Amino acid sequence: MLETIFLNKKFTNPIVLASGIRGVTAASMARTIEDGCGGVTAKSVSKEPRTGHPNPTCIGMDHFFINAVGLSNPGVEKAVEELKEFKKFSDRPLIGSIFAGTFDEFAEVAEKICEAPIDFLEVNVSCPNVSKEFGTPFAYSTEAVETITKKVKERSKVPVIIKLSPNAWNIDVIAQAAESAGADAITAVNTVSGMIIDVYSRKPVLHNKQGGVSGPALFPIALKCVFDIYKKVKIPIIGTGGISTGEDALAMIMAGATLLGVGSAVYFRGQDAFKKITTEMEDIMKAENIDSLDQIRGSAHL
């Protein structure tokens, strides 16, 4: 019922672990398969190791989760070894994820990560938490996204997915630019910029001061981004951002998503959030006489 074909690859269900959640180790990602994921996205890696920001890096609130982990990762070389480990645990689809500070470095990291048995490569041009080091995220610029897409496509051995930012007011136009530059798919969206201030210390809580907002508060924003992008591009979309229930998941499919990224739902609904979401999807589909997700994909546009 939930089986989904994404770029010729079969997913038993459309839920993929979103990048950055439970994605530090292969074993941790493999466990999300047991908890109901159809596939996983690894945490983004860079050319060199990064320690990320000091704590506090993650705060959960009633309606949102906010993080500024700061793209900590062991560097692409060690990440390749970790990704190889994942395939020993599971044969489910594995999406690698990369980021870089320059166009050429994106190409370099893309080539290197393809030494791992990844099925797809997600290109994170949209992290909102490292602008002090890297400047404005590339995802705000049509030209930058085009250039990175082209350079990564040249060097990647697997289909390339560009992950975009809801901070870009013209995310649909940027998605279009990625498509015309050769992207195989779009992930929409990364977290949206935000912050929290502790009134008693009179200070921002996140060490990085600002962070990326995910969880239920992000959902309607992400839904509209996917809705807008679906109108502009033909390539498939991984709808990500605040999906926490079966109802959210189906709405995202109706907006036009093929796969669904789920991450912060773990905070709100526990480690098996993925399984809960797919079970709820099936319950609603049965009640509403929906046989397959293809039947409802993009239905909100009709």
Place this chain on the structure above:
Amino acid sequence: MIHWTKLEVQPIYKIFGGKFITFFEASTPAGLRPLAGVRIRSEKKVINFPPPGFMDKPNYIKIKNIVTETPFVKTFYFDLELKSRPGQFVMLWIPGVDQKPFSIGSDDGQTFGLSVFKRGPLTEKLFGLNTGDRVGISGPFGKPFSIKPDTHYIMVAGGYGAAPLGYLTAEVSKIGCQIDFIIGARNAENLLFQNKLSELQNLHLHITTDDGSEGHKGFVTDILPEILKVNSEKNTLVCTCGPEMMEKKVLEICNESNTDCELSIERYMKCGNGVCGQCAVDPLGICMCTDGPVVSRQIANQITEFGKYHRDKTGSKIIY
């Protein structure tokens, strides 16, 4: 238009600002979104009391009292109804510096204490604070040690591991358990809570120091087998907290004698909620912030990285 059908609601409790707030846990079988103000939360998850795993905004609270334990360790007391259990930890935040996990050293329901070893920028800063200064506290997080009646407890504490085991000792002695407490340190100067522990009536204290400046010269694990043997007829639970290689040795000794054992495993932590995956252990992939830090002997035996490597904040393996 949302049509409300089956909505199963049950209360859950959460600590916020030192007060209990009741939330309602909603289970909507068809995946409907719960009413505003109703919190979506795992309906199947076994919720310890208090429920673990909410890393809310820290409570910015005053240090009530500071006690110097050794030249390197101070205990900081706070007035907060933490409702913790021994083995759990809190995150302590100093704005602009850092935030780190600290295991809870005592909690009488109104006041809790953290025994802190000075080792980095955060603890340096903390040691410079005075009574009345404020820090951010969130938690408690993680799984605690078991508190079982009619059990003979053998605590094996290395260095600062004496803090959570001291708290556990206070709790199990309340229910009449007998305790053998093995405490080890590099030298006499570093022994923690020796005086406090030696006052307890139902506790037998054993001291080891690496240099022999007090008690047995050597390691806690030198004297553990003998204590296990003496108590072999009893219903025994070994609880250990300390350096990983020491804990590994305790695990091996307990495996040999087939004695129940609980270990507190330390891993670098970020979110405290099992979300970021930073403290996941191989090959189980479980997070030590939610499925630990205290694990059973059975789980510890399955954690193949235990005593071999851990990961730094980049996620790279660091071999012991």
